[in-house]
Each structure stands twice: as C-alpha cells, then as structure tokens.
Amino acid sequence: MLKQVITASAALAFAASAGAVQAREQIRIVGSSTVFPFSTAVAETFGRTTDFKTPVVESTGSGGGLKLFCGGVGVGHPDMTNASRRIKQSEVDLCAANGVTEITEVKIGYDGIALGRSKAGGDLSLTKAQIFLALGKMVPVDGKLVPNPYMMWSQIDASLPATKIEVMGPPPTSGTRDAFVELVMREGAEHFPEIKALKADKNAFRSISDAMREDGAFVETGENDNLIVQKLQANPNAVGIFGFSFLDQNADVIKGSKVEGVEPTFDAIADGEYGVSRSLYFYVKKAHIGVVPGMLEFVEEFVSDKAYGEEGYLTDKGLIPLTEEEREAMTEQATGLVPLKL
Amino acid sequence: MTDREQSTGIAVDSAEVKHARKRYRAERRFRMYGVAAIAAAAGMLALLVISIVATGWTAFYQHSIALDVTFEAKVIDPKGGRDPSVLARADYRKLARASLRKLFPDVKKRGDKRKLYGLLSIGVDQQLAELVAADPSLIGQTRRVEIYASDDVDSFLKGFIDREAPESDRRIKDKEIAWLDKLETDGAITSHLNLRFWTKGDSREPELAGFWGAMVGSFFTLLVTLALSFPVGVLAATYLEEFAPKNRWTDIIEVNINNLAAVPSIVFGLLGLAVFLNFFGLPRSAPLVGGMVLALMTLPTIIIASRSALKAVPPSIREAAFGVGASELQVVTHHVVPLALPGILTGAIIGMARALGETAPLLMIGMVAFIVDIPGSVTDPATVMPVQIYLWADSPERAFVARTSAGVMALLGFLMLMNALAVILRKRFERRW
Numbered sequence: 001m002l003k004q005v006i007t008a009s010a011a012l013a014f015a016a017s018a019g020a021v022q023a024r025e026q027i028r029i030v031g032s033s034t035v036f037p038f039s040t041a042v043a044e045t046f047g048r049t050t051d052f053k054t055p056v057v058e059s060t061g062s063g064g065g066l067k068l069f070c071g072g073v074g075v076g077h078p079d080m081t082n083a084s085r086r087i088k089q090s091e092v093d094l095c096a097a098n099g100v101t102e103i104t105e106v107k108i109g110y111d112g113i114a115l116g117r118s119k120a121g122g123d124l125s126l127t128k129a130q131i132f133l134a135l136g137k138m139v140p141v142d143g144k145l146v147p148n149p150y151m152m153w154s155q156i157d158a159s160l161p162a163t164k165i166e167v168m169g170p171p172p173t174s175g176t177r178d179a180f181v182e183l184v185m186r187e188g189a190e191h192f193p194e195i196k197a198l199k200a201d202k203n204a205f206r207s208i209s210d211a212m213r214e215d216g217a218f219v220e221t222g223e224n225d226n227l228i229v230q231k232l233q234a235n236p237n238a239v240g241i242f243g244f245s246f247l248d249q250n251a252d253v254i255k256g257s258k259v260e261g262v263e264p265t266f267d268a269i270a271d272g273e274y275g276v277s278r279s280l281y282f283y284v285k286k287a288h289i290g291v292v293p294g295m296l297e298f299v300e301e302f303v304s305d306k307a308y309g310e311e312g313y314l315t316d317k318g319l320i321p322l323t324e325e326e327r328e329a330m331t332e333q334a335t336g337l338v339p340l341k342l
Numbered sequence: 343m344t345d346r347e348q349s350t351g352i353a354v355d356s357a358e359v360k361h362a363r364k365r366y367r368a369e370r371r372f373r374m375y376g377v378a379a380i381a382a383a384a385g386m387l388a389l390l391v392i393s394i395v396a397t398g399w400t401a402f403y404q405h406s407i408a409l410d411v412t413f414e415a416k417v418i419d420p421k422g423g424r425d426p427s428v429l430a431r432a433d434y435r436k437l438a439r440a441s442l443r444k445l446f447p448d449v450k451k452r453g454d455k456r457k458l459y460g461l462l463s464i465g466v467d468q469q470l471a472e473l474v475a476a477d478p479s480l481i482g483q484t485r486r487v488e489i490y491a492s493d494d495v496d497s498f499l500k501g502f503i504d505r506e507a508p509e510s511d512r513r514i515k516d517k518e519i520a521w522l523d524k525l526e527t528d529g530a531i532t533s534h535l536n537l538r539f540w541t542k543g544d545s546r547e548p549e550l551a552g553f554w555g556a557m558v559g560s561f562f563t564l565l566v567t568l569a570l571s572f573p574v575g576v577l578a579a580t581y582l583e584e585f586a587p588k589n590r591w592t593d594i595i596e597v598n599i600n601n602l603a604a605v606p607s608i609v610f611g612l613l614g615l616a617v618f619l620n621f622f623g624l625p626r627s628a629p630l631v632g633g634m635v636l637a638l639m640t641l642p643t644i645i646i647a648s649r650s651a652l653k654a655v656p657p658s659i660r661e662a663a664f665g666v667g668a669s670e671l672q673v674v675t676h677h678v679v680p681l682a683l684p685g686i687l688t689g690a691i692i693g694m695a696r697a698l699g700e701t702a703p704l705l706m707i708g709m710v711a712f713i714v715d716i717p718g719s720v721t722d723p724a725t726v727m728p729v730q731i732y733l734w735a736d737s738p739e740r741a742f743v744a745r746t747s748a749g750v751m752a753l754l755g756f757l758m759l760m761n762a763l764a765v766i767l768r769k770r771f772e773r774r775w
Contacts, residue, residue, distance in 0.1 A: 026715075026723065028626070030708075037738065040712040041546045047714050048468055049431065054714040056627055056723045059733075076623055119511070224736055249738040252503075252511040311456065313464065317546070318738065 024075040024292055027055035031065025031082030032175050034111055034243055035280050038314050039082050045313065046301045052294030057082075062175040069283060070095035079288045079295055083281045084111065084175035089342055102286035106299065106334040108308050110320040112244035112269035112277040113180055114256040115167075116229070121236035122161050124257035128275070130156050131259070132188025134165050135218050137211035140194040148213045168221040168228050169212075169241035179278040180241055181210050184259070187275075229254060244269060244277075245318025269320045277320065286337055296335070303331045394754075398747025404536040404549060405499045406488035407461060407525060409441040411470065413480045424478055434470035438462055438489060445530075446521060457518055463490035465550040488532055493548040493741035495522065499531065502740070513740075539748065543714045544730060548741035551734070553749055555716045559629055559709075559724030560698060560756075566633020566720055567640060567697050572690050574637075575644030576679075579686075582645075583652040584674050603642035610639045611703030619707060626708035627723040635703045640693035647689020651682040684771040691764040695757050701728045727753045 029039055036059040047054025060068065062083040069081035070091055087105065095103060115131075117124060126134075133156045138145045153160035170177040189195045189209035198205040212218050221228050221240075228240040229250050239257065244264060247256050256264035260275055268274040282302070289295045301307060308314050310321050322330060415422070418432040439459050443449070449458050463469075466489050473487065474480055490496075497503055498514045499522070509516055525531050542552030586592045614635035618624045624631050655678050663673040679686075704710060710729050717724035725733070731749040734742045 024625075033736075036712070037546065043712065044546050044714055051427070056711050056713055058627070058708055058711040059736075076619075076626075225738070226736060243738075245738045249513075249740055251513065252507060316460075 026053035027080065027292055027295055027298055028078045029055055029057045029080045029082065029282075030060045030068045030078045031058075031080075031282070032062040032084040032280070033059045034062075034084040034175055035082035035108070035282065037245065037317050038108065038280070038319050039282065041314060041317050042298070042302045042307055045307070046294070046298050049301075050294065050297060052297065055294075055298060066091045066283075067094070069285065070098055070100055072098045073100055073285070073287045075292065077285075079285050079292050080298075081283050083283065084278065085178055086279070086281060087283060087340070087342070092340070092342055100285055100287065102337075103340045104284040104286060104299075104334065104337045105340040106282050106284065106303065107322065107326075107330055108280050108282060108302065108319065109314065109322055110269060110277045111280055111318075112247075112264050112274055112320060113176060113183070114242060114244055114247045114264040114276075115259065116232060116240045116242060116247050116254040116256050117238070118232045118236040119253055119255055120233075121163075121238075123255075124153075124161070124239065125261065126160075126257055127260055128184050128188035129191035130160070130188075131184050132191070132209075135167060135212055136185065136189065136208070137213045138208055140192045143194060145194060145208065148215065148217070151217070163237040165217045166219070166235065166238040167217065167241065168219045168231055168238060171220040171222060176241070176243060180276070181212075183276045183278065185209050185212070243318075244320065248318045266320065270323075280319070283340070284334075284337065286339065289337065296337075299334050299337075303327075303334045391754075394747045394750050398744055398749075398751050400500050400502075401539065401744040401748035402536050403533055404538075405491045405496050405531060405533045407491050407495075408486055408488045408530045408532055409438060409445070410484055411437050411441050411487045411489075412484040413437065413470075413474065413482060415482045418474060418481050424481075426475065429474050429478065430471050432471070432474075434467040434474075435459075437470060438466045445525075445528075454517065457515070458521065460492055461495050461518065461521065463492050463549045464547050465490060465545070468550075488534070490549050491531075493739055496549055497741050498522065499533070539745075543716050544712060544725070544733070545714065546712075546737075548737075548739050548745055551742070551745055553727070553730060553752055555713060556725050556727045556730035556749075557752070558716050559713075560726040562629035562717060562720045562724060563632040563636060563726055564694055564698060566630055567636040568690070568694060570634060570637035571640045571644055571693070575641050575690070576648050576686060578641075579645045579648030579652060580674060580679060583649050584678065585670070599642050599645050603646060606702075607639055607700055608702040608706070610635050611706035613638065614703060615706040625721055625723075627711050627713070627725075628721045629709075629717065629724045629726075630720040631707050632704050632709050632724075632726065633720065635707060636697040636700060639700065639703065640690075640697050643693035643696065644686075644690050647692070648682070648686045651685025651689065652678060654685065655681045681773060684768045687767045687771075688764045691760050691767070695760045695764075698726075698756060698760070699728050699753065701726075701732055704729055727756070 027043075029043070031039075036057060040057045043055040043057050046052065058065075058078075062085055065078075065081035066083060066087060069078050071077045087103070092103070095101070115124070115126065133139050133148075133150060134153065136148060139148050139150070140146075141149060150156050150165060152162055153165055154162040169180065172178075186206075186209045189205070190199075195205065195208050198208060221231065225242040225246045228242050229246055232238055232240045233253050240254075244266075247254060247264060248266070262268050262274045264274050264276070269277045284295065284299060304312075305327075306312050308319065308321060309327065310324070312321070315321055321327065414437060417436055418434070419425075419428055421428070442458055442462070443455075446458060449455055469489060470487065473485075491499065494503070494513045495518070498505075498519075503512055503514050505512075505514075505519055514522075522531070538550060538552045539554075540552065541554050542550070543555030545551040582592060582595070614631055618631045618634055619626060659677050659681065660673055663677045668676065701710070704726060708723075709725055710732070711723065711725055712733065713723050713725050715722070727749065731746055731753065734746040734749060
C-alpha cells in the first residue's frame with residue numbers, strides 16, 4: 001500500500017510540472033478590494049453569457065495588485081488589475097522594467113467614502129476642517145501645532161454634539177484610507193494658515209496633514225467594512241469611514257453624515273457635489289490580448305452600457321457611474337486599447 | 343460536628359479534625375472550579391453554535407416567484423436551427439419580463455418597470471436557459487416556472503425587512519410590497535429548499551451563490567495534502583523512531599520538527615509563494631499548490647503523532663518478532679507500524695482537520711479569489727471552504743450574512759465528521775496490552 005502511495009505522489013508531482021507549462025484558459029484579475037465587488041459581478045456575467053471561462057478575481061488591494069500586474073508578461077502573471085486609485089509613475093516604471101510596456105487604463109466609475117453613523121445617533125454635519133481637527137495627530141491651537149487635545153465633538157465647534165470623538169476607519173494599507181487622507185485630511189488641513197504655511201515643503205505639509213491620531217479616538221478596524229457597520233450599530237455615538245456601497249446596503253441601520261453640507265447620496269456623488277469621492281480603475285495588459293482568450297470581450301462587457309451605464313447592473317451593486325460624455329470617451333478608449341500616458 | 347460525634351466523646355475541635363476539614367473543603371472547591379471551567383467552555387460553545395444556527399438556518403431555504411413564461415420561438419431561436427449555442431445565448435430575461443408585465447399591466451413608468459423586473463433574480467436568464475437546454479421542445483410553449491426571487495425580495499419574504507419601517511429605510515419599497523402581496527395572494531410565491539447552495543459555485547448574487555465549488559476545492563486541496571504529508575510523515579516518523587541512531591543530528595532534527603509544528607501558518611504561505619509559485623512556476627490559485635503548502639504545515643503534526651504512536655508499541659512485540667527471526671524491516675512493517683496505525687491515523691486526521699480550516703497560507707498563493715466555475719482537477723483555480731466564508735463575510739449584500747453562517751455550519755459539519763472518523767478508527771483498531 002505504501003508503494004502505491006509513493007507512486008501516486010510521484011505522479012502528482014509530475015502532473016504539477018505539466019500544469020506549469022499549460023496555457024491559461026481563463027482571465028486572471030487581481031487588485032483593489034473596493035473594485036472587487038464590481039469586477040466579480042462583471043466576471044460572473046461574462047462567464048455566464050459567453051463561451052469563455054469565468055475570470056478568476058483576487059482581492060489583493062490596489063498596491064498589491066499593481067505589483068503582481070507589473071511582475072512581467074506571460075501566463076504566470078495576471079492580465080488585469082483593479083485599483084481604487086490611479087497607477088503611480090513608480091508603478092509604471094516597475095511595469096516597464098519587467099517588460100509590461102503597453103497598459104490600457106479604464107476608469108469605471110466613482111465611489112463615495114461615507115462617514116456613517118447608527119440611525120440611533122443624532123445627525124452630524126461636518127466640514128473637512130472639523131474632521132481634520134477631530135482626527136489629525138497634530139492640530140493647530142492658538143497658532144501652534146500641538147498633539148490633538150479634542151476629546152469631544154463639541155470642543156471643536158459648539159454646534160456639534162457633546163459626545164466623545166470615536167471614529168473607526170480602514171488601516172493605512174487600504175485604498176479607502178489613502179483616498180480619505182487625500183480628499184478630507186489634506187483639504188481640511190489647508191484651512192489652517194499655520195499648516196498651509198508649510199506647503200512650500202511638501203513633505204513637511206504631508207507629515208502633518210496625513211497623520212491620523214493614535215490616542216484611541218481614531219480606531220483602525222481592518223479592511224472589513226461589514227465589521228465597521230456592526231460596530232456602529234452597537235455604539236450610536238461612533239462614526240465609521242467606509243465605502244458608499246455599504247451605506248447603500250445598510251440604509252436601514254446606518255446613515256451618512258453630511259460633509260460640507262452635502263449628504264452622501266447616489267446623486268450627490270454622481271454630480272460631484274459630495275466632495276469625498278474617488279475614481280475606480282482597472283488596467284489591462286495589452287501583451288496578453290490574443291494570448292489569454294476573451295480579454296477584449298471582457299473589457300467590452302465591462303464598458304458596455306448594461307454594465308457600467310447609468311442603469312447597468314454595476315449601479316445596482318453601488319457603483320456611481322461616469323457621466324454620459326465620460327462614458328462615451330472611456331468606452332472608445334477601452335475597446336481601442338489606447339495605451340496609458342501619465 | 344454531629345450529635346454522634348459529641349456522643350462518642352471524640353474531641354471535635356482537635357487540630358487533626360480541623361486540618362482534615364480544611365482539606366475536604368479544598369477538594370470540594372477544586373472540584374467546583376473544574377465544573378465551572380467545563381460549564382464556561384460548554385456555554386461558550388453553545389453560544390457560538392446557537393448564534394451561527396440562528397443567523398444561518400434561513401439560508402437553507404429560498405423563495406421563488408412562479409410565472410407563466412411563454413418560451414417564444416422568435417426570441418429564443420429566430421432562425422429555427424435549434425443550435426445549442428444560440429439557445430444558450432438568447433435573451434431569456436425578456437421572456438420573464440414579458441410575463442411579469444402581463445401580471446402587472448398598469449406598471450408603465452421606466453423606473454417602476456425596473457423595480458418590477460428587480461423582483462426576479464439576475465440569474466433568471468441562466469435558469470430559463472438551463473430549462474430550454476434540457477428540453478428544447480419547450481420552445482413555443484407556455485410553462486409555469488418558479489424563478490428565484492432577488493436577494494432583497496427573499497429577505498423581505500423571510501421577514502428580515504420590516505414593512506412598518508419608513509420607506510427610505512427599506513430596500514423594498516411600498517410599490518414592491520404591493521406587488522409582492524398580490525403575488526402572494528395569487529399563490530405565486532413559493533418557498534423551497536436551497537439546492538443551489540449545495541450544487542453551485544460562488545456568485546455575486548446571494549440568491550445564486552453556492553458552496554459546492556468551495557467544497558470541491560477543499561476536497562482537491564486536502565487530497566494533495568494527504569497524498570504528500572501522510573507517506574512522508576509516516577516514513578519520517580518510522581525512520582526516526584525505529585532506525586535512526588541517537589546522536590546530535592537526530593536531536594537537532596527532532597527539535598526542528600517540534601519547532602516547525604508551532605510555526606504560524608502564514609509563514610508556510612510565504613514559503614509557498616516564494617518556492618512553488620515563483621521558483622517552480624506552478625499555477626496560482628491551484629489546489630495543487632494549496633495542498634502542497636498545507637502538507638508542509640501538517641507534516642510536523644503527523645510526524646509527532648506517529649512517533650508517539652510508535653513509541654507506545656511495547657518493546658515485547660519487537661523482541662518477540664526478533665525472537666522468531668524477523669528482520670528489522672519485517673519487525674517494523676509487519677508488527678510495529680500496523681499496531682501503531684490507529685494512533686498514526688488519528689494524528690493524520692487531526693492534522694487534516696486543521697488544514698481544512700486554514701485560510702492564511704492560501705491568501706499568499708492566490709486561493710482567496712472569486713471563482714465561479716467548479717474546479718475539475720488539482721490545477722484548476724479553486725477556493726476552499728473557510729476562504730469562501732471569509733469572502734461572503736466581506737460582501738456588502740445583507741443576504742450574504744445568512745449564507746456566511748450556513749457556510750460555517752457546513753464547515754463545522756465536515757470537521758465533526760473528520761473527528762468522528764478519527765474516534766471510530768481509534769476505537770476499531772485499538773489494541774490494549
């Protein structure tokens with residue numbers, strides 16, 4: 001019996017080496033966990049409505065996805081990557097160094113970042129400057145930068161409720177955190193002349209604007225937005241930072257706070273009125289087109305009106321669509337595989 | 343201090359008696375602590391199981407909406423060739439929508455129509471396509487078909503959405519409630535067992551999502567793990583226990599095996615990424631690589647369990663075998679290993695059960711992925727049960743909460759089966775000396 005087992009393991013090892021050289025039949029996509037729900041919805045529809053195999057989508061985070069994507073050309077490397085931010089110059093350089101020269105960028109829509117609260121708590125209307133004062137590590141008090149002294153919202157502004165500042169948000173590895181820092185913290189910090197004066201030196205400014213407080217008022221809750229939603233229900237005074245689709249799905253228990261007087265609603269984000277929203281992308285490796293079957297068809301499915309259009313199935317999943325003109329241009333760019341220029 | 347004690351005249355307050363009482367009290371206390379510890383553990387377990395079953399049981403049944411669907415030939419197969427690929431690609435959604443419109447002729451506005459169509463699952467086209475593929479003679483006929491309700495409708499029908507709540511707080515609006523009430527009085531809403539859960543792969547739509555793909559993925563992964571770790575583990579243990587000389591080298595190996603058993607599983611994932619994927623170029627997301635990584639992880643467990651099972655075989659067995667002239671190999675393969683087998687198998691099954699619940703090492707080798715197709719071999723992309731649970735727990739759609747718990751129940755079921763198998767094997771083959 002032992003002999004058989006040994007033969008079987010040897011056969012298995014052989015099968016393994018044979019599998020490595022086999023061509024790939026299905027598209028492989030990696031990248032952002034924010035784009036994951038949309039990318040998977042398209043992948044599923046694509047698998048169902050065409051003869052191609054359903055693409056395999058991995059959730060690795062934007063940065064991790066781009067690193068894998070730029071790893072090289074060949075079936076061992078992914079064909080596309082999702083990103084909740086734009087590709088950086090350094091990543092384009094990395095790609096080029098590994099032979100990935102022609103990349104097509106496809107912008108698929110917008111995602112709002114909401115500051116949600118339990119419905120049991122009171123309404124909250126914040127400005128970006130107030131959010132910065134509540135969450136910054138160093139904040140200006142009487143013209144000097146000091147470690148954040150604010151413990152209650154009412155200490156920041158008398159109009160805010162007299163409850164403890166408790167904010168839950170994503171960790172620094174998350175694209176949502178990057179976007180929040182860029183759209184809220186940096187813009188909020190600019191309202192203060194003491195910090196704005198630092199702007200001559202970009203690093204000095206960012207070391208103040210990008211630093212979130214670490215004294216317990218801001219809690220990193222991991223990448224799982226469902227967890228934040230559950231914690232908000234348990235604690236009506238807490239505020240959570242998460243993607244719009246979670247607000248959309250849990251509208252019966254949580255509500256979005258106003259930022260600069262605008263509520264995070266589908267329309268307000270689509271109009272660009274709600275200021276905390278970012279673009280979502282995916283990137284296509286042109287060298288793989290024609291090698292991995294179905295890539296062009298997949299891109300076509302993604303940028304079709306029934307997917308990312310105003311009434312497409314992606315909007316049902318919480319994607320905020322591009323405007324009609326943007327969409328037209330993007331569909332053309334994507335299906336024509338126009339190479340990226342930064 | 344009873345009456346009898348006093349009547350017999352024994353000094354009840356003597357130091358010895360006091361001391362004895364103190365010792366009895368200490369023992370009673372100790373027993374109480376023990377019972378409390380067991381009760382706490384059992385209570386915790388009960389709480390876990392109850393909370394999972396309470397949230398998950400609703401995932402095992404599902405609602406459908408029965409519609410009279412006319413399988414129009416001009417929509418399904420305009421050319422009349424009955425080509426299976428044409429039949430599979432037809433616009434079946436149109437047919438289902440037409441029958442919905444027939445039921446609710448006064449729904450005219452575009453937004454309302456969209457809501458009306460939204461009562462049905464997005465998978466309606468697939469469902470009708472499967473029917474036609476199985477029986478092309480349906481084309482041209484009208485049949486009553488039970489079509490899956492969308493996840494929100496299903497949640498509403500299961501009572502998770504409060505119809506008294508303000509309209510803006512509900513994912514099912516007043517109009518939809520009115521339509522559903524009408525369907526309900528018409529007897530068009532049916533509930534049935536959720537068979538998809540046990541037969542299909544993952545989906546982004548909760549009502550279509552199944553656990554079977556993950557179950558098959560786990561099966562292939564564990565198959566590879568068993569095929570690699572069991573023979574290697576048993577051989578290593580037998581050699582170390584029966585043949586190896588006792589010197590500094592075998593000591594070092596032993597210490598390292600024990601250390602390896604305590605290494606966090608994510609480390610094996612990193613190793614798998616560096617060695618199996620980057621160096622050997624094996625495919626990403628494949629059960630083959632997952633199984634190899636998990637085999638590395640279970641190997642020390644199997645070796646340690648096997649060695650203690652071999653150690654437990656009494657020396658008299660070996661001596662008797664040598665006494666009748668058996669060679670060293672014969673002693674081991676004919677007597678010692680068969681007698682130690684129940685212990686070895688128990689160790690292997692416990693190791694496999696641990697591998698079944700592992701996600702961290704699989705993260706690094708790409709098995710944490712959205713995979714719809716059911717894997718057909720060890721090199722096909724696949725995911726495993728705990729990863730599927732993790733992915734569902736992270737999905738925004740509320741109906742995935744119940745699916746997550748249902749997945750946990752399935753996983754716990756498999757773990758219990760495996761542990762029961764370990765107990766049965768031990769009971770069956772165990773020998774006492």
